[in-house]
Amino acid sequence: MSLIRNITNAEIAAFKTDGVVHLKGFFDPEWVTMLQERADFVLRNPGKLANELAQDAPDGRFFSDTFLWHQNDGFKEFIYRSPAAEIVGQVMESTKINIVFDQFLIKEPSTDEPTVWHHDLTYWPIKGPNVVTLWLALDDVTEETGSMEFVKGSHLWGERYHPVAFVDPTKYDTPEPPVPDIDNRRDEFEFIRFDYEPGDCTVHHGMLVHAAGGNRSATQRRRAYVTRWAGDEVVYDPRPNIQTMLWEPAIDAGAPLDSDLWPVVWPAN
Numbered sequence: 001m002s003l004i005r006n007i008t009n010a011e012i013a014a015f016k017t018d019g020v021v022h023l024k025g026f027f028d029p030e031w032v033t034m035l036q037e038r039a040d041f042v043l044r045n046p047g048k049l050a051n052e053l054a055q056d057a058p059d060g061r062f063f064s065d066t067f068l069w070h071q072n073d074g075f076k077e078f079i080y081r082s083p084a085a086e087i088v089g090q091v092m093e094s095t096k097i098n099i100v101f102d103q104f105l106i107k108e109p110s111t112d113e114p115t116v117w118h119h120d121l122t123y124w125p126i127k128g129p130n131v132v133t134l135w136l137a138l139d140d141v142t143e144e145t146g147s148m149e150f151v152k153g154s155h156l157w158g159e160r161y162h163p164v165a166f167v168d169p170t171k172y173d174t175p176e177p178p179v180p181d182i183d184n185r186r187d188e189f190e191f192i193r194f195d196y197e198p199g200d201c202t203v204h205h206g207m208l209v210h211a212a213g214g215n216r217s218a219t220q221r222r223r224a225y226v227t228r229w230a231g232d233e234v235v236y237d238p239r240p241n242i243q244t245m246l247w248e249p250a251i252d253a254g255a256p257l258d259s260d261l262w263p264v265v266w267p268a269n
Contacts, residue, residue: 060111094231121206128234131206137196
């Protein structure tokens with residue numbers, strides 16, 4: 001599916017310097033409605049990689065499920081036919097795009113559970129300069145309902161931080177140092193935050209440090225369909241004690257990601 005417009009040079013420049021770009025209205029109501037319906041279906045019928053991320057909370061619900069597109073043709077249609085792959089291809093100025101995985105991140109009303117400060121890439125068995133997350137809003141999202149806050153330019157720090165598992169902080173046993181204590185050093189950093197309407201998205205770099213508060217609204221849901229993508233020069237980097245993939249790809253360490261697990265989606269052949 002063609003884009004409503006091309007990504008501008010200014011948007012590409014913002015992504016390079018800030019680590020994130022906000023794109024409004026790139027996904028039409030048909031995609032949003034389909035994903036809203038599937039979000040509610042998955043909430044009722046979690047997959048084998050689903051997690052409840054607010055297990056001790058008396059109210060609310062923070063739900064995650066991953067690798068949906070391998071298990072459901074509706075999500076596969078989004079991965080191959082929606083604007084998402086071309087959006088990230090243009091943002092990263094890459095010649096090809098692989099899908100890494102897709103995910104629902106849903107914070108229901110009155111969910112206090114925050115999303116801790118982290119960056120994405122160290123959770124996954126891949127490495128390279130062109131890895132991004134496209135975070136697509138399926139509801140109105142504000143600071144009150146848990147919009148993400150990004151540390152501007154932190155993808156350029158050259159640091160790899162320990163991946164903290166949201167369910168169990170001891171789950172990932174890896175050697176990286178912890179993320180800095182952002183909240184107690186806020187005067188040292190610049191921050192970016194966006195409000196979203198359904199169909200808006202952000203694209204952020206895999207090394208950009210970010211977090212989100214809980215959903216403090218008593219009525220407004222915060223459903224997001226999140227897709228993770230890789231561009232040029234990204235390779236397989238298997239490491240122990242990190243996030244579980246749906247299966248191990250049949251490729252060698254250091255090889256391009258092209259495989260049944262992480263196929264090339266864009267440009268379409």
